[in-house]
Amino acid sequence: MTTVIPFGPQHPVLPEPVSLKLEIDNDVVVGALPSLGYVHRGLEKFIDTKDYNQTTYICERICGICSALHGITYTKAVEKLFDAEIPERAEYIRVIVGELNRLHSHLLWLGLFADGFGFESLFYECWKYREEVLDVAERITGNRVIHSISKVGGVSRDLTKENIDMLLKMCDSLEPKIKDIEKVFVNNYTVKQRLVGLATMSKQLAYEAGTAGPTLRGSGNAIDVRETADWDIYKDLGFKTAVAKEGDCYGRTKVRIDELYESIKLIRNAISKLPNGDIATPIKGFPTGEAIMRTEQPRGEVVYYVKGNGTKNLERLKVRTPTFANIPSLLLMLPGVRLADVPIVVLTIDPCISCTER
Amino acid sequence: MLENTIEATEIKSSGELLKTIEGLKSDGYRYSTMICLKANEGHDFIYVFEKDNKLKNLRYFVKPGEKPKSVSGIYLCALLIENEYQDLFGLTFEGLAIDYKGHLYLTPNSPKAPLA
Amino acid sequence: MMGMLNLVLTNISRKPATRLYPFEIREPFKEFKGRIVFDPGNCILCGICQKKCPPDAITVTKADKMWEINLFRCIMCTECVVGCPKDCLSISNERVKTGAKETVKVVVPIVDKPKAPKAASK
Numbered sequence: 001m002t003t004v005i006p007f008g009p010q011h012p013v014l015p016e017p018v019s020l021k022l023e024i025d026n027d028v029v030v031g032a033l034p035s036l037g038y039v040h041r042g043l044e045k046f047i048d049t050k051d052y053n054q055t056t057y058i059c060e061r062i063c064g065i066c067s068a069l070h071g072i073t074y075t076k077a078v079e080k081l082f083d084a085e086i087p088e089r090a091e092y093i094r095v096i097v098g099e100l101n102r103l104h105s106h107l108l109w110l111g112l113f114a115d116g117f118g119f120e121s122l123f124y125e126c127w128k129y130r131e132e133v134l135d136v137a138e139r140i141t142g143n144r145v146i147h148s149i150s151k152v153g154g155v156s157r158d159l160t161k162e163n164i165d166m167l168l169k170m171c172d173s174l175e176p177k178i179k180d181i182e183k184v185f186v187n188n189y190t191v192k193q194r195l196v197g198l199a200t201m202s203k204q205l206a207y208e209a210g211t212a213g214p215t216l217r218g219s220g221n222a223i224d225v226r227e228t229a230d231w232d233i234y235k236d237l238g239f240k241t242a243v244a245k246e247g248d249c250y251g252r253t254k255v256r257i258d259e260l261y262e263s264i265k266l267i268r269n270a271i272s273k274l275p276n277g278d279i280a281t282p283i284k285g286f287p288t289g290e291a292i293m294r295t296e297q298p299r300g301e302v303v304y305y306v307k308g309n310g311t312k313n314l315e316r317l318k319v320r321t322p323t324f325a326n327i328p329s330l331l332l333m334l335p336g337v338r339l340a341d342v343p344i345v346v347l348t349i350d351p352c353i354s355c356t357e358r
Numbered sequence: 359m360l361e362n363t364i365e366a367t368e369i370k371s372s373g374e375l376l377k378t379i380e381g382l383k384s385d386g387y388r389y390s391t392m393i394c395l396k397a398n399e400g401h402d403f404i405y406v407f408e409k410d411n412k413l414k415n416l417r418y419f420v421k422p423g424e425k426p427k428s429v430s431g432i433y434l435c436a437l438l439i440e441n442e443y444q445d446l447f448g449l450t451f452e453g454l455a456i457d458y459k460g461h462l463y464l465t466p467n468s469p470k471a472p473l474a
Numbered sequence: 475m476m477g478m479l480n481l482v483l484t485n486i487s488r489k490p491a492t493r494l495y496p497f498e499i500r501e502p503f504k505e506f507k508g509r510i511v512f513d514p515g516n517c518i519l520c521g522i523c524q525k526k527c528p529p530d531a532i533t534v535t536k537a538d539k540m541w542e543i544n545l546f547r548c549i550m551c552t553e554c555v556v557g558c559p560k561d562c563l564s565i566s567n568e569r570v571k572t573g574a575k576e577t578v579k580v581v582v583p584i585v586d587k588p589k590a591p592k593a594a595s596k
Contacts, residue, residue: 033456037463044446054528057551121482128491135503142507142565148551156552183477210389210435228411290364292406292413303406305393320391320406320439328435357463 002030005339009038013116013343016353020330020346024339032334034327040357044317051312052078052287053152060146062319063355065108066297068101068147070319075150076230077293077304078314082152082285087278090154091233096167096270097141097149098295099263103174104133105298106256106263109350110185113253116347117194122184129177136170139163154280164271171264178264182257195250199333199345202247209329212322213300214259215349218252220245225296237269252348259298286310297322299350321355366404366415372427375405375418379432382407387414389433394443400424401447420449430455438462506567507550512541516560517582523554523563541580545570 002025009017017038023031043062047055059074060067072094079086111126134144140163141147149155159167185191201209206219216223224241226234242258244251287308294303300322307316326349337345369375387407395402397419403426405416420426428451430437437455441462444451448460493500502508519541521534531547532554534540555563 035458035462037461037465040463050528053553054526057528057549061549119478121485122478125481125485131491139503139505142505142552143550146549148549156556180477180481184481188478207388208383208433210433223411225411292364292415294413301390303391305404307395316393316395318391318393324438325391325435328438331434 001025007342007346011343013112013347014351015112016351018327018346018351018353018356020334020342022334022339022342027339029334029337029339029342032331034330036327036353036357038357039354043358044319047314047317049313052308052314055314055317056151057148059317059319060148062321062358063352064145065105065352066101066299066302066355067145068097068141068149069295069297069302071148071150072098073293073295073297073302073304074306074317075152076295077291077306078152078287078308079283080291080293081287081289081306081308082283084153084281084283086154087281088275089158089277090279092270092274093155093157093159093279094150095233095237096159096267097137097147097155099266099270100133100137100140101147102298103260103263104130104137106260107133109256109298109347110181110253113344113347114185116344117191119184119191122181125181129174129181132170132174136166139166151280153283154278156280158279159274164274167267167271171268175261175264178257178260185253185257192250194341194344195253196246196248198249198341199337199348200246200248201329201333205332206247206329209332210325211300211329211349212325213297213350214252214255215300215326215329217242218244218255218348219247220251225294225301228294230294231296234266236273237266239266249344249348286312287314299323299352299355300325319358321352321358323349323352323356327351327356364404364415366417369416369418372418375416376427376429376432378416379405379429382414383432385409389429389435392429392436392439392443394447394449396447401449405429425450425452427451428453428455502567502569504567506569507552508566508568509545509570510543510548510550510552510554511564511566512543512578512580513562513564514541514580514582515562517541517562518560519582520559522557522559526553526557528553539582541582542577544577546576 002023005022005024007020007022008014009019019035021033022029043058047058056071056074060071062070107126107130111123114122138144141149141157149157201219203220206216207221220243222241222243226239242255242262244254288310290307292305294301302322303320305318306314309315333345387409390406390408393404400422401420403418407414428440431453434455440451440454441458443449444460445463519534519536524532524534528551529547529549531544533542552565555565
């Protein structure tokens with residue numbers, strides 16, 4: 001006989017409200033049904049009242065953690081409508097801020113995850129390192145979390161010499177610290193006992209379930225939007241996709257730790273190749289036509305669709321966020337998992353519900 | 359005037375749509391998302407698929423009053439976005455794998471569609 | 475196992491990473507966007523800041539010669555600072571105190587400055 005147990009919307013491991021109805025047999029989950037709708041704000045409709053420049057700020061407020069990359073994706077999508085040439089320096093600054101965004105998001109996730117399997121000290125450790133990244137981001141952009149650096153046509157703030165020194169210093173001090181916490185996440189016996197073989201998705205299943213980001217790459221699919229033609233710049237920076245073959249919670253954790261190193265490497269390379277010149281081009285007129293833009297956010301691939309109709313307001317903005325693609329995979333992962341492991345499995349897709357519901 | 363449009367294959371009937379999507383799945387395409395637009399009193403759907411970092415789009419026009427067929431039988435992950443459009447555009451999809459009946463985001467006493 | 479033990483042991487001997495907040499306050503970074511400062515001296519009440527403001531925090535009333543900002547709505551995007559043709563607006567790195575007043579109203583002293591000499595020459 002099965003029992004239905006509600007999981008969430010209020011739960012210690014969930015920073016945001018999502019509810020799962022778990023059908024359990026003894027303590028093994030046999031079915032899961034997600035229910036959303038606690039933080040739906042109708043932002044896709046709200047853009048009707050704002051012009052296309054102001055919409056950047058709405059897009060950044062879709063989600064607090066991946067805010068910079070939301071803004072960057074939106075501005076790049078609108079620039080596609082204008083066929084605008086963006087100064088190279090602006091593109092590099094976007095990459096740097098985007099990677100800082102990824103660093104602090106992954107450190108936040110690692111902390112929450114450590115808390116999820118009961119390593120309180122590790123949780124504080126991760127968040128302590130995240131604070132360093134946030135301090136640097138605050139000094140570059142002026143804001144702590146919602147950076148508002150990208151605008152249509154370029155970026156709003158330039159990197160000064162001081163900023164660059166600070167970034168390099170942060171990279172140098174962060175790398176050994178990540179090595180320290182990596183030892184715990186990857187080698188610790190207790191952690192391994194808890195994560196290895198939990199909620200395994202095969203390569204084929206993860207691909208067909210339409211998952212995105214570390215959930216997809218943790219199953220051995222080397223798919224990353226930073227390799228596509230929209231992001232030529234990453235090729236110059238020597239970007240390599242982080243993949244893990246395991247396909248379980250352990251694999252997804254490893255991918256995120258590898259991406260931390262990758263982000264630090266990208267920031268260093270971007271600084272060494274940072275070209276001089278303008279940081280923005282003026283853009284005049286109103287957007288027409290339609291465009292799709294994709295970006296790799298910390299949680300996975302985000303798809304922006306914009307449609308302009310020749311007025312200052314966009315006709316349609318559609319955002320497919322990574323968690324939106326990952327939630328259906330929970331339906332496939334959860335059956336067979338024990339109830340005590342459900343919080344960890346839900347955390348490994350890095351659920352960001354504000355993104356999902358917009 | 360600039361005219362940027364995304365490349366999309368026009369699909370005429372719902373039978374052809376499901377057939378094409380089944381073909382795409384066996385070709386190894388990944389379901390990315392579906393975009394719904396209001397057009398000519400009906401709705402325009404753009405299905406976005408991805409393979410090897412390239413996108414493939416299908417465009418399908420839903421006549422007013424038509425009940426579009428759900429793709430969630432072929433790609434399970436389509437169920438969330440289709441349920442979202444039931445809420446936001448007041449559409450009804452046929453054959454959804456999990457049907458929230460217009461209550462994915464909305465509660466019984468929330469404002470009625472269209473909301474996006 | 476050693477990795478975690480090392481972390482814990484070093485943390486025991488290290489001084490706290492946090493500050494005793496109300497007694498010890500970190501200086502805000504000089505790049506920090508703390509609040510919008512309005513200098514009414516040059517303002518011509520053109521209303522560009524009001525038009526550019528994404529959250530509609532700024533209201534400019536020409537009839538009353540009044541410039542108003544709603545601090546609770548302001549998102550510190552600095553669109554108004556960039557947009558101002560007379561450079562009346564600037565950013566300060568000073569934090570707005572919690573529980574501050576909701577709106578700040580500033581009366582703009584002079585308008586129609588350039589028109590005055592023309593009228594005199596005729």
